[in-house]
Structure formats: structure tokens, C-alpha cells
Amino acid sequence: MTTQRLHISRRQFLATSAAAGASLTAGPAFAANDVTNIVARSGKQKLHNQLPASTLWTYDGAVPGTPLRVKQGAEVAIRLQNKLSQPTSIHWHGVRVPNAMDGVPHLTQAPVAAGGTFDYRFRADDAGTFFYHPHINSTEQMGRGLFGPLIVEEAMPPGMDRDVVWVLNDWRVGRDGRLDNGFNNPHDLSHAGRYGNLVTVNATPDPVLKGRRNERIRLRLINASTGRIFALRFGQMTPWVIALDGHPVTPRRATRNDLLVGPGNRIDLAVDLPDKAGATVHIVDAYYPEQTYRVARLTVGDGKAARPAPLGPPMALAANPIKRFDRKGAKSLDLLFAGGAMGGMMGRGGMMMRRHMQSMMRSRLFWIMNDRLIPPLGSGQSAAPLFQMAKGKSYVIRMENQTAFDHPIHLHGHTFQVLARNGEGLKHLELRDTVMIRPRQRIDIGFVADNPGRWMLHCHILSHVQAGMGGVVTVG
Ligand SMILES: [Cu+2]
Numbered sequence: 306m307t308t309q310r311l312h313i314s315r316r317q318f319l320a321t322s323a324a325a326g327a328s329l330t331a332g333p334a335f336a337a338n339d340v341t342n343i344v345a346r347s348g349k350q351k352l353h354n355q356l357p358a359s360t361l362w363t364y365d366g367a368v369p370g371t372p373l374r375v376k377q378g379a380e381v382a383i384r385l386q387n388k389l390s391q392p393t394s395i396h397w398h399g400v401r402v403p404n405a406m407d408g409v410p411h412l413t414q415a416p417v418a419a420g421g422t423f424d425y426r427f428r429a430d431d432a433g434t435f436f437y438h439p440h441i442n443s444t445e446q447m448g449r450g451l452f453g454p455l456i457v458e459e460a461m462p463p464g465m466d467r468d469v470v471w472v473l474n475d476w477r478v479g480r481d482g483r484l485d486n487g488f489n490n491p492h493d494l495s496h497a498g499r500y501g502n503l504v505t506v507n508a509t510p511d512p513v514l515k516g517r518r519n520e521r522i523r524l525r526l527i528n529a530s531t532g533r534i535f536a537l538r539f540g541q542m543t544p545w546v547i548a549l550d551g552h553p554v555t556p557r558r559a560t561r562n563d564l565l566v567g568p569g570n571r572i573d574l575a576v577d578l579p580d581k582a583g584a585t586v587h588i589v590d591a592y593y594p595e596q597t598y599r600v601a602r603l604t605v606g607d608g609k610a611a612r613p614a615p616l617g618p619p620m621a622l623a624a625n626p627i628k629r630f631d632r633k634g635a636k637s638l639d640l641l642f643a644g645g646a647m648g649g650m651m652g653r654g655g656m657m658m659r660r661h662m663q664s665m666m667r668s669r670l671f672w673i674m675n676d677r678l679i680p681p682l683g684s685g686q687s688a689a690p691l692f693q694m695a696k697g698k699s700y701v702i703r704m705e706n707q708t709a710f711d712h713p714i715h716l717h718g719h720t721f722q723v724l725a726r727n728g729e730g731l732k733h734l735e736l737r738d739t740v741m742i743r744p745r746q747r748i749d750i751g752f753v754a755d756n757p758g759r760w761m762l763h764c765h766i767l768s769h770v771q772a773g774m775g776g777v778v779t780v781g
Pocket residue numbers: 711712713764765766769770774
């Protein structure tokens with residue numbers, strides 16, 4: 306590392322601190338030699354061989370960005386350099402970081418200005434499959450390719466033949482074959498979000514993963530789409546699910562609900578390839594049953610088998626150190642989602658829509674949380690927190706979706722337990738940071754508010770958070 310670079314960084318660091326004001330904390334400065342540099346930059350790349358180049362924004366020139374792999378308990382030190390021409394940040398999705406490291410501009414830090422840097426440092430307490438992405442102008446920044454996997458390896462990883470990370474996302478390609486530049490148009494904001502027409506796995510459409518007979522692959526799926534929800538099917542095969550949103554579950558055959566992977570969700574599967582040379586497993590997205598399409602293929606080679614017979618159930622992964630939620634002492638909070646296109650005008654949600662209709666049209670805020678229109682962070686308008694929580698206390702949030710759309714609801718800084726769907730308790734322990742809530746569904750989540758700070762609670766359909774589906778909860 307040259308002194309000049311450190312000098313520039315320090316000046317930027319001070320500038321950022323000053324701009325942030327008293328309530329925002331800048332990242333800790335650290336010695337350069339133990340730091341991974343990540344550069345957010347713009348460049349021309351083809352989305353597909355047959356298409357002209359589009360302007361993509363990437364981490365280190367690649368989609369997905371630099372795969373980060375650390376051991377559980379390790380200190381992670383990342384220096385983000387912003388070579389974009391607009392402010393950015395990095396949010397460590399699903400990782401329980403200290404508030405100042407959470408990467409949410411206008412809430413936990415100042416935006417990292419064009420040409421600026423920011424130092425992120427945190428300890429990776431939980432093992433699992435996570436990812437990182439910006440948390441400002443997100444529809445465009447993620448929609449142009451800014452996301453990368455963060456894998457925290459267990460102290461004792463399970464014995465699988467291979468560990469494969471698949472980052473799923475989609476791209477909206479215009480008639481000219483280039484990435485569509487219309488981010489945050491009113492239709493996307495008020496409907497299902499920005500859906501693309503080119504689905505890729507690690508930026509490759511419909512890839513083929515080749516394996517051996519009876520090979521067991523740990524498949525880590527990350528949905529980094531701006532809006533697309535996947536309902537995955539594996540043909541005749543039903544893979545084992547071993548973790549949801551990074552957190553271990555007792556291994557079981559994956560249910561349809563497990564395989565419903567919304568933006569922000571991750572799922573770790575143990576996939577056993579068939580005991581048949583030449584066999585192909587078609588992985589299909591059946592979210593829209595009328596428009597199913599293939600996402601990827603697994604094929605079995607005709608060479609040596611990994612083993613003579615298929616393996617039995619995989620071993621459970623060790624639990625992460627999440628504080629157990631105390632149902633008896635928990636305080637209940639209600640959260641009602643309303644608004645959006647095609648939302649009913651009946652019931653409480655309809656009443657809220659009628660009440661806010663005028664200002665919804667004016668403000669381009671199409672979604673209502675607890676009878677409030679909440680402007681996005683950075684709009685200059687401040688909004689009171691949705692909830693204020695006492696540190697160390699247990700909470701239940703009873704969510705109800707009175708909109709016509711699915712929403713993956715993401716809570717920062719915490720891992721919650723999904724307690725009930727439509728009032729029915731879950732059979733299995735399900736720990737998550739992002740939970741899909743279906744139209745007219747009620748979902749109860751419970752957690753210990755043990756991480757002090759100001760945290761986002763929002764839909765991970767990025768057009769929706771832009772249009773009112775995001776609020777702040779405080780813990781302290
Ligand atoms: Cu949403």
C-alpha cells in the first residue's frame with residue numbers, strides 16, 4: 306500500500322465523517338494490509354454473447370462481485386472504493402453487524418460519495434450463505450449488477466462432495482438488446498417490481514452443472530433479483546434443505562414453501578445427483594405456473610460414480626448463536642401492509658388506501674405501512690420509527706399483507722423466528738432475515754431485539770421500498 310493511497314483515504318474518511326453529522330458513525334480506519342478492497346465501478350459488458358454491451362455497475366468488474374469466503378468468527382475488513390459517478394454503500398445482507406457497519410445511507414452512515422471510500426469491519430458470528438449489495442438507489446444499483454456472495458464457513462463444514470454458490474438474478478433487456486434504463490417507473494413501483502426478461506445464474510443464462518453419479522452437492526442459492534420471486538422445482542428429485550437464509554434447519558426434503566425464494570432469500574440445499582449416467586435434472590421456476598421456464602440443468606456424466614449408492618439424509622449443521630426468543634415475555638406489535646395496484650378497497654387496508662389516495666399519487670408512494678406513507682431514506686423528509694424496541698426484550702411482529710402482491714420482508718441487524726403463518730404455528734424451527742408474505746397472508750415473527758441501533762424493516766422488492774415499503778425500527 307502506498308502512503309498516497311492512505312493519505313487520500315484518510316481525507317475521504319474525514320470528509321465523510323463531517324458530512325455525516327453527529328448522529329452518523331463513520332467506519333473505523335484500519336491498517337491496509339488486512340483489508341479486502343472492493344471497487345464499485347461502471348463498465349461495458351455483454352449480458353449475453355448475442356447481445357450488444359450494456360453499462361453494468363459491478364464490484365471489481367464481475368457479476369456476481371468478488372465472492373467473499375470467511376471462517377465463522379473471523380473479523381471481516383472491507384474497504385469499499387466508489388468509482389461510480391453516484392453515491393453508494395455496502396449492506397451485508399443477513400449478517401448481524403454493529404449498526405454503524407450496516408451500510409444504510411442516511412440511517413447508519415453517510416452515502417459513500419463518488420470517488421470516496423468506506424471501511425467496513427465486523428465479526429462474522431453466524432455461519433451461512435449471505436450476500437452483499439448497495440442500499441441506496443437500489444433498484445438501479447442492484448439492477449445493473451452490484452451484488453456479491455458472502456459465505457461464512459462453519460467451523461466444521463459438512464462433508465459434501467462440492468460446495469456451489471449460485472447467485473440468481475434477472476435483467477430487463479430492452480428492444481435494442483441493452484439493459485433497460487427505466488428504473489423506478491410507476492408501473493414497477495406499484496405492481497410486482499422491476500422484473501427482467503433474462504434470468505441468469507452467476508450471470509449465465511440456463512447453465513449446466515456437470516457431476517457424477519450419486520454425487521452430493523451443497524447448492525447455495527442466493528436471490529439477488531430486484532423483484533423476481535422463484536418457485537423452484539427439481540423435476541422428479543426433491544433436494545434436502547439444510548439452511549434457510551443461512552440458518553440451519555433440521556434437514557428435510559424441501560417443501561414448496563422452502564423453495565419459494567424471494568429477493569433477499571437464500572437457501573442451502575443438499576442435492577444428490579441421480580444414480581444414472583447421462584441423466585439430466587431440469588431446475589425450473591414455476592412461480593407463474595402458466596409461464597414456467599428452465600433456470601439451470603444438472604447433468605450426470607458417464608464416468609466414475611461418486612459412490613455406489615445414494616447417501617442417506619445429510620447431517621444437521623451446527624446452530625448459530627442466535628438468542629432464543631422468549632414467547633412468554635414477548636411484546637406484540639402489529640404491522641399491516643396495504644396499497645399497491647389491484648389492492649382491494651375493502652377492509653382496513655382499503656380504508657387506508659382511500660384515505661391516502663391523493664397523496665399517494667402526488668408522492669409516488671404506492672404502499673402503506675400501518676396507515677402511513679413513509680418516504681424513502683434520503684428524500685429529505687424524516688419519518689418517525691415504525692417501532693421502538695427495548696434492548697434485550699423479545700418481540701412478536703404480527704404482519705398482515707392486505708395487498709395483491711407477494712412481499713419478501715427483510716429486517717436488518719437481527720435474525721427472527723417465523724412463528725406462524727395464518728395463525729398456524731410452524732412444525733419446524735425456521736430462522737430467517739427475509740420472509741415471504743403472500744397476498745392476504747398473516748405471518749408472525751419473533752426475535753430478541755439484542756442489536757442496538759436504527760434498523761431498516763422493508764420489502765426486498767426494491768421498487769417497493771422505493772415507493773413506501775420501508776420503515777425504521779429502533780433498538781436501544
Ligand atoms: Cu414488496
